[in-house]
Amino acid sequence: MTIIGTSGLVLNEKLLFEHSAPGRKGYSLPKLDVPKTELAAELCREEISGFPELSEVDVVRHFTRLSTWNYGVDSGFYPLGSCTMKYNPKVNEVVARLPGLADIHPATPAHLTQGMLGLMYRLQESLAEISGFAKVTLQPAAGAQGEMTGMLVIRAWHEARGSKRTKVLIPATAHGTNPASAALAGYDVVPISSDGVLTLEEVEAHMNDDVAALMVTNPNTLGLFETNIEAICKLVHERGGLVYCDGANLNALMGIARPGDMGLDVMHFNLHKTFSTPHGGGGPGSGPVGVTAALAPYLPGPGVECDGKSYRLESVNESSIGRMMAFHGNVGIMVRAYAYIRSMGPTGLKHATEMAVLNANYVRARLEGVYDLPYKNRSLHEVVFSDKDLEGGCHTLDLAKRLIDYGYHPPTIYFPLVVKGAIMIEPTETESQEVLDEFCDAMIAIAGEARDNPELLHDAPIRSKVRRLDETAAARKPKLKWEEVG
Numbered sequence: 001m002t003i004i005g006t007s008g009l010v011l012n013e014k015l016l017f018e019h020s021a022p023g024r025k026g027y028s029l030p031k032l033d034v035p036k037t038e039l040a041a042e043l044c045r046e047e048i049s050g051f052p053e054l055s056e057v058d059v060v061r062h063f064t065r066l067s068t069w070n071y072g073v074d075s076g077f078y079p080l081g082s083c084t085m086k087y088n089p090k091v092n093e094v095v096a097r098l099p100g101l102a103d104i105h106p107a108t109p110a111h112l113t114q115g116m117l118g119l120m121y122r123l124q125e126s127l128a129e130i131s132g133f134a135k136v137t138l139q140p141a142a143g144a145q146g147e148m149t150g151m152l153v154i155r156a157w158h159e160a161r162g163s164k165r166t167k168v169l170i171p172a173t174a175h176g177t178n179p180a181s182a183a184l185a186g187y188d189v190v191p192i193s194s195d196g197v198l199t200l201e202e203v204e205a206h207m208n209d210d211v212a213a214l215m216v217t218n219p220n221t222l223g224l225f226e227t228n229i230e231a232i233c234k235l236v237h238e239r240g241g242l243v244y245c246d247g248a249n250l251n252a253l254m255g256i257a258r259p260g261d262m263g264l265d266v267m268h269f270n271l272h273k274t275f276s277t278p279h280g281g282g283g284p285g286s287g288p289v290g291v292t293a294a295l296a297p298y299l300p301g302p303g304v305e306c307d308g309k310s311y312r313l314e315s316v317n318e319s320s321i322g323r324m325m326a327f328h329g330n331v332g333i334m335v336r337a338y339a340y341i342r343s344m345g346p347t348g349l350k351h352a353t354e355m356a357v358l359n360a361n362y363v364r365a366r367l368e369g370v371y372d373l374p375y376k377n378r379s380l381h382e383v384v385f386s387d388k389d390l391e392g393g394c395h396t397l398d399l400a401k402r403l404i405d406y407g408y409h410p411p412t413i414y415f416p417l418v419v420k421g422a423i424m425i426e427p428t429e430t431e432s433q434e435v436l437d438e439f440c441d442a443m444i445a446i447a448g449e450a451r452d453n454p455e456l457l458h459d460a461p462i463r464s465k466v467r468r469l470d471e472t473a474a475a476r477k478p479k480l481k482w483e484e485v486g
Contacts, residue, residue, distance in 0.1 A: 081424030132260025146268025146287025233263030255350025392454025
């Protein structure tokens with residue numbers, strides 16, 4: 001039997017093996033010649049009640065087997081729309097693990113961290129150049145926190161002008177976190193029922209002296225470019241408001257168009273999406289925010305500045321909204337994004353955008369006519385179908401579950417809400433034509449199964465380790481592990 005511990009000791013019985021298999025006899029750890037001063041006596045145990053007797057090979061095989069049951073972007077195609085799961089280049093991981101970057105304590109003095117500060121400064125400048133904004137902060141540690149940062153900046157700008165505006169306009173085609181971010185920033189959310197592309201008339205009907213900002217996603221969650229964005233920004237500005245852009249879909253514009261040149265005032269970046277850093281499982285993340293020169297004084301700090309010779313962390317000025325993070329943001333993700341930008345270069349970044357758009361339209365062309373396409377406008381980075389034409393009483397959820405049997409992670413389903421039974425597919429630039437063809441073949445085959453053998457879809461998945469769950473019951477009557485063992 002192999003036991004792994006610190007100096008042969010097991011720390012804190014409540015944290016380790018507290019809920020071991022019942023009926024096991026206590027195992028006595030071997031007496032070791034360990035200095036008693038290493039650990040406090042209350043942290044040391046010489047016996048563990050119910051310690052499981054497992055060999056190393058049993059443990060290794062168990063966790064290796066579990067790992068083969070997981071689905072990851074390194075093992076298959078993720079057709080998720082909006083959030084995007086795409087391949088993360090391994091060179092980014094190598095760079096992020098370099099000791100000189102990975103082992104720096106955030107409180108280390110600036111003169112000892114010039115390399116990291118220089119990297120952060122160049123990343124700020126690169127993002128500003130790519131987006132067309134005057135200033136970028138790297139503080140926010142997620143896209144949603146970037147949204148809130150941007151909204152707090154907007155609020156600070158209005159307050160500095162003596163404005164007491166209380167409302168934020170958000171179209172139905174915006175990202176789902178936008179209303180929450182606006183509400184957390186202290187605003188009342190006013191939804192706009194936009195059908196496809198936002199029109200000037202739709203905004204004008206809601207724009208009054210109470211509106212602080214319009215939050216728009218461009219391209220929107222239908223994968224459509226907001227063609228009226230310049231006129232809309234002009235209208236909002238004339239009425240005393242600002243325009244926030246959710247930049248999660250920047251991977252459809254990068255290298256081709258700059259949001260800052262469209263009249264937008266604030267935008268957050270999703271580094272995990274456009275700049276290919278890890279995403280999923282609740283983190284990690286990074287959501288830098290870019291703003292116009294007029295809003296730059298309100299950004300959180302400290303940021304990195306350069307005097308031509310060295311880099312330093314600037315002090316937070318009186319107008320700043322203050323810190324969004326205890327230190328400098330999620331620097332590990334910044335390193336990965338910077339490595340991606342430098343390795344791709346301007347030409348490579350533009351090509352990535354072109355391929356993302358091409359792949360989405362390739363999927364659209366192959367599946368149009370098989371699945372209902374509610375919006376006929378040309379797609380950009382993603383395409384949204386619906387289950388309207390599925391036969392046999394099958395719906396979007398049945399399609400998603402059946403895709404698991406074909407070896408694919410399901411696409412984003414039932415979002416955006418403007419499409420009933422939405423099936424949102426975003427292949428990204430990282431997938432080959434062969435992969436896209438195989439995926440489209442599976443989608444076409446499933447449509448045929450819905451027609452000829454609908455019960456197959458109703459019962460799916462049938463090949464997975466876990467069969468279809470009662471998701472309604474799971475949500476309303478969850479079986480929580482901690483309740484079982486508590």
